[in-house]
Amino acid sequence: MTTTTNGATDWRDQIYDIFRENGVRHVAHVPDGGHAKLIKRCEADPEMTTVTLTTEEEGVGMLIGSWLGGTRGALLIQSSGVGNCMNALSVLKHGKFPILMIVSMRGEWGEGMPWQVPMGQATREVLEAMGVIVYEVERDSDVHATIEAATWLSFDSSVPVAVLLAQRLIGTKKFVAA
Protein backbone atom coordinates (compact mmCIF):
# COMPACT_ATOMS: atom_id res chain seq x y z
CA MET A 1 0.00 0.00 0.00
CA THR A 2 1.29 3.45 -0.86
CA THR A 3 1.20 5.97 1.93
CA THR A 4 0.78 9.73 2.06
CA THR A 5 3.51 12.08 3.27
CA ASN A 6 2.13 11.65 6.77
CA GLY A 7 2.37 7.90 6.49
CA ALA A 8 -1.37 7.43 6.96
CA THR A 9 -2.62 3.93 6.41
CA ASP A 10 -6.36 4.36 7.05
CA TRP A 11 -7.90 5.24 3.70
CA ARG A 12 -10.00 8.06 5.17
CA ASP A 13 -6.86 9.70 6.54
CA GLN A 14 -5.17 9.16 3.20
CA ILE A 15 -7.91 11.11 1.41
CA TYR A 16 -7.49 13.94 3.89
CA ASP A 17 -3.73 13.96 3.33
CA ILE A 18 -4.23 14.04 -0.45
CA PHE A 19 -6.49 17.08 -0.01
CA ARG A 20 -3.74 18.76 1.99
CA GLU A 21 -0.96 17.82 -0.42
CA ASN A 22 -2.91 19.06 -3.45
CA GLY A 23 -4.29 22.31 -2.08
CA VAL A 24 -7.94 21.26 -1.76
CA ARG A 25 -9.21 23.92 0.64
CA HIS A 26 -13.00 23.97 0.22
CA VAL A 27 -14.90 20.86 1.26
CA ALA A 28 -18.67 20.79 0.71
CA HIS A 29 -20.74 17.88 1.88
CA VAL A 30 -24.06 16.34 2.61
CA PRO A 31 -23.14 14.08 5.50
CA ASP A 32 -22.89 10.36 4.97
CA GLY A 33 -21.64 7.54 7.15
CA GLY A 34 -19.02 6.64 4.54
CA HIS A 35 -17.54 10.14 4.79
CA ALA A 36 -18.00 10.75 8.52
CA LYS A 37 -14.33 10.46 9.55
CA LEU A 38 -13.07 12.46 6.57
CA ILE A 39 -15.58 15.25 7.29
CA LYS A 40 -14.34 15.41 10.89
CA ARG A 41 -10.71 15.68 9.77
CA CYS A 42 -11.55 18.49 7.34
CA GLU A 43 -13.65 20.38 9.89
CA ALA A 44 -10.80 20.23 12.40
CA ASP A 45 -8.37 21.82 9.90
CA PRO A 46 -8.28 25.61 10.30
CA GLU A 47 -6.93 26.01 6.76
CA MET A 48 -9.94 24.25 5.26
CA THR A 49 -13.41 25.66 4.84
CA THR A 50 -16.02 22.96 5.32
CA VAL A 51 -19.60 23.73 4.29
CA THR A 52 -22.62 21.60 5.11
CA LEU A 53 -25.16 21.69 2.27
CA THR A 54 -28.90 21.16 2.27
CA THR A 55 -28.70 19.38 -1.08
CA GLU A 56 -25.79 18.15 -3.19
CA GLU A 57 -26.63 20.46 -6.09
CA GLU A 58 -25.56 23.42 -3.95
CA GLY A 59 -22.12 21.89 -3.64
CA VAL A 60 -21.62 21.80 -7.41
CA GLY A 61 -22.52 25.49 -7.59
CA MET A 62 -20.42 26.39 -4.58
CA LEU A 63 -17.31 24.67 -5.93
CA ILE A 64 -17.76 26.37 -9.31
CA GLY A 65 -17.56 29.63 -7.36
CA SER A 66 -14.56 28.36 -5.41
CA TRP A 67 -12.71 27.63 -8.65
CA LEU A 68 -13.62 31.03 -10.12
CA GLY A 69 -12.03 32.51 -7.01
CA GLY A 70 -8.85 30.43 -7.32
CA THR A 71 -9.60 27.73 -4.75
CA ARG A 72 -9.74 23.96 -5.23
CA GLY A 73 -12.70 22.16 -3.73
CA ALA A 74 -14.05 18.67 -3.14
CA LEU A 75 -17.64 17.47 -2.83
CA LEU A 76 -18.37 14.60 -0.44
CA ILE A 77 -21.76 13.02 -1.12
CA GLN A 78 -23.67 9.77 -1.26
CA SER A 79 -24.73 8.08 -4.50
CA SER A 80 -28.36 9.09 -3.95
CA GLY A 81 -27.20 12.73 -3.95
CA VAL A 82 -25.63 12.37 -7.39
CA GLY A 83 -29.17 12.39 -8.70
CA ASN A 84 -29.70 15.82 -7.16
CA CYS A 85 -26.81 17.36 -9.09
CA MET A 86 -27.66 16.80 -12.75
CA ASN A 87 -28.49 20.23 -14.16
CA ALA A 88 -25.76 21.90 -12.12
CA LEU A 89 -23.24 19.49 -13.67
CA SER A 90 -24.01 21.06 -17.07
CA VAL A 91 -21.96 24.09 -15.99
CA LEU A 92 -18.90 21.91 -15.36
CA LYS A 93 -19.11 20.43 -18.83
CA HIS A 94 -19.89 23.66 -20.65
CA GLY A 95 -17.33 25.73 -18.76
CA LYS A 96 -14.63 23.04 -18.36
CA PHE A 97 -14.62 23.39 -14.59
CA PRO A 98 -12.74 20.89 -12.45
CA ILE A 99 -14.46 19.30 -9.48
CA LEU A 100 -13.48 16.39 -7.28
CA MET A 101 -16.56 14.42 -6.24
CA ILE A 102 -16.09 11.61 -3.75
CA VAL A 103 -19.21 9.50 -3.75
CA SER A 104 -19.92 6.88 -1.11
CA MET A 105 -22.02 4.19 -2.73
CA ARG A 106 -25.33 2.70 -1.74
CA GLY A 107 -27.56 0.35 -3.65
CA GLU A 108 -24.96 -2.01 -5.04
CA TRP A 109 -22.91 -4.60 -3.02
CA GLY A 110 -25.33 -6.50 -0.81
CA GLU A 111 -27.65 -3.53 -0.26
CA GLY A 112 -30.49 -4.33 2.11
CA MET A 113 -32.55 -1.20 1.54
CA PRO A 114 -34.40 -1.56 -1.77
CA TRP A 115 -35.11 2.17 -2.04
CA GLN A 116 -31.38 2.77 -2.54
CA VAL A 117 -30.94 0.37 -5.45
CA PRO A 118 -32.28 2.40 -8.42
CA MET A 119 -30.07 5.46 -7.85
CA GLY A 120 -27.08 3.40 -6.78
CA GLN A 121 -27.28 1.34 -9.96
CA ALA A 122 -27.60 4.46 -12.13
CA THR A 123 -24.89 6.54 -10.44
CA ARG A 124 -22.02 5.86 -12.85
CA GLU A 125 -24.20 6.09 -15.94
CA VAL A 126 -25.77 9.45 -15.10
CA LEU A 127 -22.43 10.97 -14.09
CA GLU A 128 -20.88 9.82 -17.37
CA ALA A 129 -23.90 11.12 -19.28
CA MET A 130 -23.10 14.59 -17.89
CA GLY A 131 -19.44 14.40 -18.84
CA VAL A 132 -18.00 13.46 -15.45
CA ILE A 133 -15.05 11.05 -15.58
CA VAL A 134 -15.73 8.21 -13.13
CA TYR A 135 -13.25 6.12 -11.16
CA GLU A 136 -14.35 3.40 -8.74
CA VAL A 137 -12.46 1.92 -5.83
CA GLU A 138 -13.32 -1.33 -4.10
CA ARG A 139 -10.21 -2.11 -2.01
CA ASP A 140 -8.58 0.04 0.63
CA SER A 141 -5.19 -0.63 -0.93
CA ASP A 142 -6.39 1.20 -4.07
CA VAL A 143 -7.83 4.30 -2.37
CA HIS A 144 -4.66 6.34 -2.20
CA ALA A 145 -3.64 5.90 -5.84
CA THR A 146 -7.19 6.39 -7.12
CA ILE A 147 -7.99 9.55 -5.18
CA GLU A 148 -4.60 11.01 -6.00
CA ALA A 149 -5.01 10.28 -9.71
CA ALA A 150 -8.53 11.73 -9.67
CA THR A 151 -7.29 14.89 -7.96
CA TRP A 152 -4.51 15.39 -10.48
CA LEU A 153 -6.78 14.63 -13.43
CA SER A 154 -9.44 17.06 -12.29
CA PHE A 155 -7.36 20.06 -11.34
CA ASP A 156 -4.48 19.66 -13.80
CA SER A 157 -6.73 18.93 -16.79
CA SER A 158 -9.74 20.99 -15.69
CA VAL A 159 -12.36 18.26 -15.91
CA PRO A 160 -14.98 17.01 -13.47
CA VAL A 161 -14.02 13.71 -11.85
CA ALA A 162 -15.97 11.46 -9.49
CA VAL A 163 -14.54 8.64 -7.40
CA LEU A 164 -17.11 6.07 -6.34
CA LEU A 165 -16.27 4.49 -2.99
CA ALA A 166 -17.87 1.09 -3.38
CA GLN A 167 -19.85 -0.63 -0.64
CA ARG A 168 -17.20 -3.39 -0.70
CA LEU A 169 -14.80 -0.72 0.59
CA ILE A 170 -16.95 1.21 3.04
CA GLY A 171 -19.02 -1.72 4.26
CA THR A 172 -22.59 -2.60 3.42
CA LYS A 173 -25.11 -1.06 5.79
CA LYS A 174 -27.24 -3.74 7.40
CA PHE A 175 -30.77 -3.08 8.60
CA VAL A 176 -31.80 -5.29 11.51
CA ALA A 177 -35.16 -4.67 13.18
CA ALA A 178 -34.95 -4.40 16.97
Place this chain on the structure above:
Amino acid sequence: MTTTTSAKPRIALERRNVVNALVANRGNDLLAIAGIGSPCWDLAASGDHPMNFYLNGAMGSAAAIGLGLALAQPKKRMLVITGDGELLMSLGILATIGVAAPKNLSVVVLDNEVYLETGAQPTHTGRGVDLAAVARACAIRNAETVYSQAELDAALPKIREADGPVFTVVKILPNKAKLVIPPLEATYTKHRMREALTGKP
Protein backbone atom coordinates in the same frame (compact mmCIF):
# COMPACT_ATOMS: atom_id res chain seq x y z
CA MET B 1 -68.47 38.99 -3.42
CA THR B 2 -66.41 41.43 -1.43
CA THR B 3 -63.48 43.28 -2.84
CA THR B 4 -60.30 43.33 -0.81
CA THR B 5 -57.77 46.10 -1.11
CA SER B 6 -54.18 44.97 -1.35
CA ALA B 7 -51.98 46.36 1.41
CA LYS B 8 -48.89 45.79 -0.74
CA PRO B 9 -46.86 48.89 -1.60
CA ARG B 10 -46.94 49.88 -5.25
CA ILE B 11 -44.07 48.52 -7.32
CA ALA B 12 -42.36 51.23 -9.37
CA LEU B 13 -38.70 50.29 -9.87
CA GLU B 14 -37.33 49.38 -13.31
CA ARG B 15 -34.83 46.50 -13.38
CA ARG B 16 -32.10 48.20 -15.42
CA ASN B 17 -32.05 51.23 -13.12
CA VAL B 18 -31.72 48.92 -10.14
CA VAL B 19 -28.85 46.89 -11.59
CA ASN B 20 -27.04 50.01 -12.79
CA ALA B 21 -27.24 51.37 -9.24
CA LEU B 22 -26.05 48.06 -7.73
CA VAL B 23 -22.79 48.09 -9.70
CA ALA B 24 -22.28 51.86 -10.02
CA ASN B 25 -18.70 53.09 -9.57
CA ARG B 26 -17.40 49.58 -9.15
CA GLY B 27 -13.75 48.71 -9.20
CA ASN B 28 -12.04 45.31 -9.22
CA ASP B 29 -13.15 44.71 -5.64
CA LEU B 30 -16.74 43.92 -6.63
CA LEU B 31 -17.43 40.45 -8.00
CA ALA B 32 -20.82 39.89 -9.63
CA ILE B 33 -22.71 36.70 -10.49
CA ALA B 34 -25.91 37.06 -12.52
CA GLY B 35 -28.57 34.35 -12.44
CA ILE B 36 -30.19 32.88 -15.56
CA GLY B 37 -32.36 35.06 -17.78
CA SER B 38 -32.97 38.76 -17.40
CA PRO B 39 -30.41 39.35 -14.60
CA CYS B 40 -27.71 38.26 -17.09
CA TRP B 41 -28.97 40.74 -19.69
CA ASP B 42 -29.22 43.43 -17.01
CA LEU B 43 -25.67 42.91 -15.77
CA ALA B 44 -24.36 42.89 -19.35
CA ALA B 45 -26.28 46.11 -20.05
CA SER B 46 -24.63 47.75 -17.05
CA GLY B 47 -21.26 47.13 -18.73
CA ASP B 48 -19.32 43.92 -19.25
CA HIS B 49 -16.53 43.45 -16.72
CA PRO B 50 -13.84 40.83 -15.98
CA MET B 51 -15.31 40.45 -12.50
CA ASN B 52 -18.71 39.43 -13.93
CA PHE B 53 -19.80 35.80 -14.29
CA TYR B 54 -23.06 35.27 -16.16
CA LEU B 55 -24.79 32.02 -15.23
CA ASN B 56 -26.84 31.38 -18.35
CA GLY B 57 -27.81 27.87 -17.28
CA ALA B 58 -28.14 25.72 -14.14
CA MET B 59 -31.18 27.61 -12.85
CA GLY B 60 -31.05 27.72 -9.07
CA SER B 61 -27.24 27.79 -8.73
CA ALA B 62 -26.43 31.52 -8.72
CA ALA B 63 -26.38 32.00 -4.95
CA ALA B 64 -24.40 28.77 -4.46
CA ILE B 65 -21.73 29.97 -6.89
CA GLY B 66 -21.69 33.29 -5.06
CA LEU B 67 -21.12 31.43 -1.79
CA GLY B 68 -18.09 29.56 -3.12
CA LEU B 69 -16.62 32.68 -4.69
CA ALA B 70 -17.22 34.72 -1.53
CA LEU B 71 -15.41 32.11 0.56
CA ALA B 72 -12.52 31.94 -1.93
CA GLN B 73 -12.12 35.74 -2.12
CA PRO B 74 -12.92 37.06 1.36
CA LYS B 75 -11.36 40.48 0.66
CA LYS B 76 -13.66 41.17 -2.30
CA ARG B 77 -17.34 42.05 -2.17
CA MET B 78 -19.43 39.28 -3.72
CA LEU B 79 -22.73 40.38 -5.24
CA VAL B 80 -25.23 37.84 -6.56
CA ILE B 81 -27.96 39.34 -8.75
CA THR B 82 -30.73 36.91 -9.54
CA GLY B 83 -34.47 36.56 -10.10
CA ASP B 84 -37.28 35.38 -7.85
CA GLY B 85 -37.93 32.31 -10.01
CA GLU B 86 -34.24 31.39 -9.97
CA LEU B 87 -33.94 31.63 -6.19
CA LEU B 88 -37.23 29.83 -5.55
CA MET B 89 -35.69 26.81 -7.27
CA SER B 90 -33.19 26.35 -4.43
CA LEU B 91 -34.42 27.97 -1.23
CA GLY B 92 -32.20 25.60 0.74
CA ILE B 93 -29.17 27.66 -0.28
CA LEU B 94 -30.41 30.41 2.04
CA ALA B 95 -30.00 28.04 4.99
CA THR B 96 -26.53 27.06 3.77
CA ILE B 97 -25.54 30.72 3.36
CA GLY B 98 -27.05 31.63 6.74
CA VAL B 99 -24.93 28.98 8.45
CA ALA B 100 -21.72 29.53 6.43
CA ALA B 101 -22.26 33.28 7.03
CA PRO B 102 -19.68 34.84 4.70
CA LYS B 103 -19.30 38.51 5.65
CA ASN B 104 -18.61 39.60 2.07
CA LEU B 105 -21.65 38.02 0.38
CA SER B 106 -24.65 40.02 -0.74
CA VAL B 107 -27.59 38.45 -2.59
CA VAL B 108 -30.02 40.70 -4.44
CA VAL B 109 -33.24 39.24 -5.83
CA LEU B 110 -34.84 41.22 -8.64
CA ASP B 111 -38.39 40.23 -7.80
CA ASN B 112 -40.95 40.91 -10.54
CA GLU B 113 -43.25 38.16 -9.23
CA VAL B 114 -43.30 36.43 -12.63
CA TYR B 115 -41.27 34.09 -14.81
CA LEU B 116 -40.56 36.83 -17.32
CA GLU B 117 -38.58 34.77 -19.85
CA THR B 118 -41.30 32.19 -20.32
CA GLY B 119 -44.37 34.37 -20.69
CA ALA B 120 -44.77 36.12 -17.33
CA GLN B 121 -46.44 33.26 -15.49
CA PRO B 122 -46.78 34.22 -11.80
CA THR B 123 -44.19 32.98 -9.30
CA HIS B 124 -44.91 32.29 -5.64
CA THR B 125 -43.60 35.69 -4.54
CA GLY B 126 -46.72 37.49 -5.74
CA ARG B 127 -48.91 34.98 -3.93
CA GLY B 128 -47.77 35.39 -0.35
CA VAL B 129 -44.26 33.92 -0.30
CA ASP B 130 -41.91 36.42 1.36
CA LEU B 131 -38.30 35.70 0.40
CA ALA B 132 -36.80 38.16 2.91
CA ALA B 133 -38.73 36.43 5.69
CA VAL B 134 -37.43 33.08 4.45
CA ALA B 135 -33.88 34.48 4.54
CA ARG B 136 -34.35 35.77 8.10
CA ALA B 137 -35.69 32.39 9.16
CA CYS B 138 -32.53 30.90 7.62
CA ALA B 139 -30.26 32.87 10.00
CA ILE B 140 -29.56 35.70 7.53
CA ARG B 141 -30.30 38.59 9.89
CA ASN B 142 -29.64 41.36 7.38
CA ALA B 143 -32.60 40.72 5.07
CA GLU B 144 -35.15 43.19 3.74
CA THR B 145 -37.53 43.98 0.90
CA VAL B 146 -37.21 47.22 -1.05
CA TYR B 147 -40.11 48.79 -2.96
CA SER B 148 -39.19 52.41 -3.71
CA GLN B 149 -36.24 54.39 -5.01
CA ALA B 150 -35.78 55.91 -1.55
CA GLU B 151 -35.65 52.45 0.03
CA LEU B 152 -33.22 51.29 -2.66
CA ASP B 153 -30.98 54.29 -2.05
CA ALA B 154 -30.94 53.43 1.66
CA ALA B 155 -30.22 49.76 0.94
CA LEU B 156 -27.35 50.30 -1.53
CA PRO B 157 -24.60 50.98 1.05
CA LYS B 158 -25.68 47.86 2.94
CA ILE B 159 -25.68 45.79 -0.25
CA ARG B 160 -22.21 46.98 -1.21
CA GLU B 161 -20.51 47.27 2.19
CA ALA B 162 -22.37 45.97 5.26
CA ASP B 163 -21.22 42.87 7.08
CA GLY B 164 -22.93 39.96 5.38
CA PRO B 165 -24.52 37.87 4.45
CA VAL B 166 -26.90 40.58 3.21
CA PHE B 167 -30.10 39.56 1.45
CA THR B 168 -32.17 42.13 -0.40
CA VAL B 169 -35.37 41.60 -2.34
CA VAL B 170 -35.95 44.47 -4.77
CA LYS B 171 -39.50 44.53 -6.06
CA ILE B 172 -39.43 45.53 -9.74
CA LEU B 173 -41.96 46.03 -12.52
CA PRO B 174 -42.46 42.96 -14.73
CA ASN B 175 -41.14 44.79 -17.78
CA LYS B 176 -38.75 43.36 -20.34
CA ALA B 177 -35.75 45.50 -21.15
CA LYS B 178 -33.71 45.55 -24.35
CA LEU B 179 -31.84 42.27 -24.80
CA VAL B 180 -28.12 42.71 -24.17
CA ILE B 181 -26.30 39.40 -24.46
CA PRO B 182 -23.11 38.92 -22.43
CA PRO B 183 -20.26 36.60 -23.47
CA LEU B 184 -21.93 33.18 -23.63
CA GLU B 185 -18.86 30.95 -23.29
CA ALA B 186 -18.22 30.13 -19.62
CA THR B 187 -14.71 28.97 -20.54
CA TYR B 188 -14.02 32.60 -21.48
CA THR B 189 -15.67 34.30 -18.52
CA LYS B 190 -14.12 31.72 -16.17
CA HIS B 191 -10.56 32.28 -17.42
CA ARG B 192 -11.11 36.02 -17.49
CA MET B 193 -12.20 36.16 -13.85
CA ARG B 194 -9.57 33.71 -12.59
CA GLU B 195 -6.82 35.58 -14.39
CA ALA B 196 -8.00 38.90 -12.95
CA LEU B 197 -8.18 37.42 -9.44
CA THR B 198 -5.19 35.09 -9.34
CA GLY B 199 -2.90 36.16 -12.18
CA LYS B 200 -3.31 32.82 -13.96
CA PRO B 201 -6.17 31.38 -16.02
